[in-house]
Amino acid sequence: xxxxxxxxxxxxxxxxxxxxxxxxxxxxxxxxxxxxxxxxxxxxxxxxxxxxxxxxxxxxxxxxxxxxxxxxxxxxxxxxxxxxxxxxxxxxxxxxxxxxxxxxxxxxxxxxxxxxxxxxxxxxxxxxxxxxxxxxxxxxxxxxxxxxxxxxxxxxxxxxxxxxxxxxxxxxxxxxxxxxxxxxxxxxxxxxxxxxxxxxxxxxxxxxxxxxxxxxxxxxxxx
Amino acid sequence: xxxxxxxxxxxxxxxxxxxxxxxxxxxxxxxxxxxxxxxxxxxxxxxxxxxxxxxxxxxxxxxxxxxxxxxxxxxxxxxx
Numbered sequence: 001x002x003x004x005x006x007x008x009x010x011x012x013x014x015x016x017x018x019x020x021x022x023x024x025x026x027x028x029x030x031x032x033x034x035x036x037x038x039x040x041x042x043x044x045x046x047x048x049x050x051x052x053x054x055x056x057x058x059x060x061x062x063x064x065x066x067x068x069x070x071x072x073x074x075x076x077x078x079x080x081x082x083x084x085x086x087x088x089x090x091x092x093x094x095x096x097x098x099x100x101x102x103x104x105x106x107x108x109x110x111x112x113x114x115x116x117x118x119x120x121x122x123x124x125x126x127x128x129x130x131x132x133x134x135x136x137x138x139x140x141x142x143x144x145x146x147x148x149x150x151x152x153x154x155x156x157x158x159x160x161x162x163x164x165x166x167x168x169x170x171x172x173x174x175x176x177x178x179x180x181x182x183x184x185x186x187x188x189x190x191x192x193x194x195x196x197x198x199x200x201x202x203x204x205x206x207x208x209x210x211x212x213x214x215x216x217x218x219x220x221x222x223x
Numbered sequence: 224x225x226x227x228x229x230x231x232x233x234x235x236x237x238x239x240x241x242x243x244x245x246x247x248x249x250x251x252x253x254x255x256x257x258x259x260x261x262x263x264x265x266x267x268x269x270x271x272x273x274x275x276x277x278x279x280x281x282x283x284x285x286x287x288x289x290x291x292x293x294x295x296x297x298x299x300x301x302x303x
Contacts, residue, residue: 101293108239
């Protein structure tokens with residue numbers, strides 16, 4: 001199984017993602033620079049967190065137009081599994097691979113802490129290691145995590161089971177519509193989420209609640 | 224030609240930065256401020272000399288990159 005982590009100027013969670021992928025898959029991911037126009041055959045692509053292109057214009061907007069993201073989009077259309085974490089989620093929405101947009105946090109502050117999440121849908125390659133309704137704790141660290149979409153899109157996401165994670169009741173850190181922390185695309189081969197599962201995979205982290213996401217991916221691909 | 228692009232949040236989209244600016248103005252003693260919305264202003268120098276073509280080109284730029292039309296509107300002003 002082959003995995004890759006996309007690296008933009010300003011990415012800062014690429015190495016965390018690589019460590020989590022290597023631990024789960026037993027082999028290091030390819031680290032792919034933003035200027036690449038083609039990707040090798042892959043099973044999983046992580047678009048990591050950070051401040052790609054300095055978050056100029058809008059978070060993720062410049063990265064969404066980079067050559068490598070066009071290649072990521074093509075791979076996603078072929079069914080390759082893609083995870084966008086934090087800035088990666090912003091990139092995927094700006095690239096039109098996921099609906100909605102991540103706006104400035106409602107409280108205007110950069111929020112860096114652990115949050116409790118509820119797994120809303122465990123029927124996906126990303127969430128099969130969890131139970132529906134399970135509470136997990138992941139760290140967050142973002143300024144623009146306030147998920148927004150028009151009411152019709154939100155209704156569609158909820159109706160079609162495309163909400164992957166929600167912030168636990170009373171623990172919405174950024175004003176996200178309907179407490180949404182992570183969503184799938186329609187085919188459920190693309191996941192975007194603001195919290196960082198790759199920063200919760202080692203006993204020295206805040207916990208290991210992120211492990212089932214990576215071990216679930218390995219199982220899904222082996223199945 | 225020069226294109227001036229104003230990008231503003233759509234009506235109904237919450238603008239916490241605008242709200243914070245409004246509160247700051249109030250606390251500075253500026254009365255009568257009923258609302259503040261923050262946006263972006265971008266100037267683009269173009270080698271195009273035809274205003275219609277310049278506008279069409281800038282519209283393409285707005286749709287593709289400058290604005291996120293999920294939450295933002297844009298207005299284009301073309302001039303010398």
